[in-house]
Amino acid sequence: xxxxxxxxxxxxxxxxxxxxxxxxxLKTKDEVRAALETFEAYILEVPARWAGAVKDAIHAAIPNxxxxxxxxxxxxxxxxxxxxxxxxxxRPPHPSRPRGDNVYQESEDAPAEEDDTARYFLxxxxxxxxxxxxxxxxxRNSPFGAAPKPPIVLTISVPxxxxxxxxxxxxxxxxxxPISYKNTNPFGPHPNLVARNAxxxxxxxxxxxxxxxxxxxxLYDLNFGEHVGCVIVDKSRGSHEIIAVAGDCRxxxxxxxxxxxxxxxxxxxxxxxxxxxxxxxxxxxAAGRDSEAASPSDIFCENPMTDLERHFYLQENLSTTxxxxxxxxxxVTHEPCVMCSMAILHSRFRRCVFGRRMPLTGGLTADTALQxxxxxxxxxxxxxxxxxxRPTELNxxxxxxxxxxxxxxxxxxxxxxxxxx
Amino acid sequence: xxAEEKVYHERFMREAISMAELALRTDExxxxxxxxxxxxxxxxxxxxxxxxxxxxxxxxxxxxxxILEEHPVTILNETxxxVTVEPCVMCASMLRQxxxxxxxxxxxxxxxxxxxxxxxxxxxxxxxxxYPVHGGIFREEAIMLLRKFYVQENDKAPEPKQKKxxxxxxxxxxxxxxxxxxx
Ligand SMILES: [Zn+2]
Ligand SMILES: [Zn+2]
Numbered sequence: 371x372x373x374x375x376x377x378x379x380x381x382x383x384x385x386x387x388x389x390x391x392x393x394x395x396l397k398t399k400d401e402v403r404a405a406l407e408t409f410e411a412y413i414l415e416v417p418a419r420w421a422g423a424v425k426d427a428i429h430a431a432i433p434n435x436x437x438x439x440x441x442x443x444x445x446x447x448x449x450x451x452x453x454x455x456x457x458x459x460x461r462p463p464h465p466s467r468p469r470g471d472n473v474y475q476e477s478e479d480a481p482a483e484e485d486d487t488a489r490y491f492l493x494x495x496x497x498x499x500x501x502x503x504x505x506x507x508x509x510r511n512s513p514f515g516a517a518p519k520p521p522i523v524l525t526i527s528v529p530x531x532x533x534x535x536x537x538x539x540x541x542x543x544x545x546x547x548p549i550s551y552k553n554t555n556p557f558g559p560h561p562n563l564v565a566r567n568a569x570x571x572x573x574x575x576x577x578x579x580x581x582x583x584x585x586x587x588x589l590y591d592l593n594f595g596e597h598v599g600c601v602i603v604d605k606s607r608g609s610h611e612i613i614a615v616a617g618d619c620r621x622x623x624x625x626x627x628x629x630x631x632x633x634x635x636x637x638x639x640x641x642x643x644x645x646x647x648x649x650x651x652x653x654x655x656a657a658g659r660d661s662e663a664a665s666p667s668d669i670f671c672e673n674p675m676t677d678l679e680r681h682f683y684l685q686e687n688l689s690t691t692x693x694x695x696x697x698x699x700x701x702v703t704h705e706p707c708v709m710c711s712m713a714i715l716h717s718r719f720r721r722c723v724f725g726r727r728m729p730l731t732g733g734l735t736a737d738t739a740l741q742x743x744x745x746x747x748x749x750x751x752x753x754x755x756x757x758x759x760r761p762t763e764l765n766x767x768x769x770x771x772x773x774x775x776x777x778x779x780x781x782x783x784x785x786x787x788x789x790x791x
Numbered sequence: 792x793x794a795e796e797k798v799y800h801e802r803f804m805r806e807a808i809s810m811a812e813l814a815l816r817t818d819e820x821x822x823x824x825x826x827x828x829x830x831x832x833x834x835x836x837x838x839x840x841x842x843x844x845x846x847x848x849x850x851x852x853x854x855x856x857x858i859l860e861e862h863p864v865t866i867l868n869e870t871x872x873x874v875t876v877e878p879c880v881m882c883a884s885m886l887r888q889x890x891x892x893x894x895x896x897x898x899x900x901x902x903x904x905x906x907x908x909x910x911x912x913x914x915x916x917x918x919x920x921x922y923p924v925h926g927g928i929f930r931e932e933a934i935m936l937l938r939k940f941y942v943q944e945n946d947k948a949p950e951p952k953q954k955k956x957x958x959x960x961x962x963x964x965x966x967x968x969x970x971x972x973x974x
Contacts, residue, residue: 371831371843408879409970509970564924570834572967624858625860625861626860627859627863627864628860629864630864630865631892633864633865634888634889634890634919635864636859636864637889638852638855638856638885638886641849646845646846646847647845647847649845650844650845653844654844657844664842666839666853666856667853667856667857667860669855669856669857669859669860670852670856694844694845694846695846704931705882707888708880708881708884708905708910708912708917709880709881709882709884709885709888710881711907712879712880712884712903713846713847713881716847716881717847718844718846719845719846730918731882731917752918753917755910755914756882760909763902763909764880764902764903764909765902765903784875788889788918790918790919
């Protein structure tokens with residue numbers, strides 16, 4: 371009966387209301403690091419026509435300067451491109467600035483934006499040369515050697531790593547120093563790729579999260595588990611095929627002993643683990659290896675527990691040639707724990723969306739930002755693992771988003787922050 | 792680790808290695824483990840990712856399921872794990888959530904390791920109680936088994952891969968040790 375209603379009437383028949391909201395891409399661990407890491411660098415105001423000579427003098431003085439390490443920072447810029455806080459430092463003009471450039475003298479009263487006689491030169495990281503040595507180098511060279519007062523070298527903070535997106539480059543240009551962006555993301559998926567995928571899955575994500583919520587609620591009502599659930603969807607062939615849905619079974623007693631409520635329960639029966647196991651059993655079935663699909667242990671709780679779970683478990687909608695969960699998407703009510711995050715990775719999922727952050731136990735997020743609309747304060751800074759995208763260490767990566775409800779009051783949760791999902 | 796302790800731990804690691812050897816004979820990635828409480832083995836496991844088509848069915852999962860069929864979950868608080876390869880991030884987190892007493896392993900796992908290889912799931916800040924780990928017991932034997940597996944798999948392939956990958960090296964761990972083979 372349930373199967374019929376699902377086929378004919380869709381989610382509404384199950385009194386499932388799609389969540390309204392938006393997908394927010396997760397930051398990768400490297401992106402978070404890149405956004406936070408800065409170093410100190412020297413900057414110097416030079417007359418425009420001397421910029422090249424000063425640059426040569428610096429490179430002669432620091433022959434092993436690795437400019438490749440700060441290619442994302444523009445080296446020589448005009449006044450109008452400086453961030454406002456730096457513009458203020460150079461206006462009014464400092465009396466010790468090198469003169470001797472007549473054009474410059476005449477233009478001193480011109481509006482700053484039109485002043486094109488000075489250049490602002492990012493010399494080097496502070497670590498590359500001592501300040502006193504640098505001043506000596508400048509004094510030995512034109513135009514500073516002839517200036518009445520020593521040059522003013524300022525020290526500023528600059529982003530240590532290249533930006534991940536055009537937006538970030540623009541923001542850093544306002545906050546630090548003019549940044550060049552090469553339309554790549556060295557620290558995560560390209561913004562265009564993320565946007566394209568989000569566009570593809572956004573129309574249904576709210577429905578799948580609501581379905582995950584419902585499948586979790588049913589097992590929660592049976593006292594089998596926490597109110598957590600997940601849905602596995604295969605969209606690789608155009609249509610939406612729901613491959614498996616599963617709730618949490620950590621409190622269920624599959625064998626003689628019960629799992630005491632003051633503990634963590636049966637960890638291997640988290641909803642993500644169960645759903646992945648169901649996919650594997652469907653694969654065995656599709657390969658004609660039914661007998662092997664019989665659960666090796668009831669502890670895994672990998673057989674469907676409710677009509678809803680059974681409905682999707684029994685659908686023959688898995689291609690016979692597939693491998694693990696390649697091309698599949700995971701929708702889960704809460705941010706999966708470290709174990710489940712790694713299970714998603716081991717299973718080669720394509721994309722993952724979760725409905726609520728777990729700041730103390732979640733394995734996917736790398737940053738510590740909380741959902742903006744949630745007002746409760748949470749201590750602890752998050753694990754910071756960012757398991758979805760660590761390609762230099764782990765052998766698979768996938769795209770991941772958190773869900774942001776339009777109206778934060780619609781999403782309630784019975785899970786405490788110290789629970790593992 | 793004194794001589795007496797060494798003998799004790801090596802005895803159980805030897806058992807874990809024979810589970811890994813069993814895995815090798817049945818075309819599974821040769822990772823094996825035993826769980827030990829008060830000097831007695833209460834559970835054994837080996838990788839079963841190929842048999843189950845489930846990439847999460849690692850030796851530790853298989854053994855814990857077997858243990859929990861017979862024992863209350865709290866027994867794990869008094870139980871040590873001996874496993875031939877450092878637990879992956881998934882298993883390391885699972886073991887901590889179950890409250891394992893301690894983990895002894897053979898070789899490190901730079902690709903997936905959850906107890907020092909990539910992450911420190913056993914000791915980093917988390918809501919669950921941390922556990923001690925001790926690596927390097929019969930390290931070469933553990934690596935050798937994995938190497939043998941890759942040679943065996945390559946020989947079975949219709950066109951064996953380059954000879955270079957077929958040589959048995961005892962020093963370097965092959966990549967992707969937990970990836971079940973494509974069907
Ligand atoms: Zn979990
Ligand atoms: Zn593992």
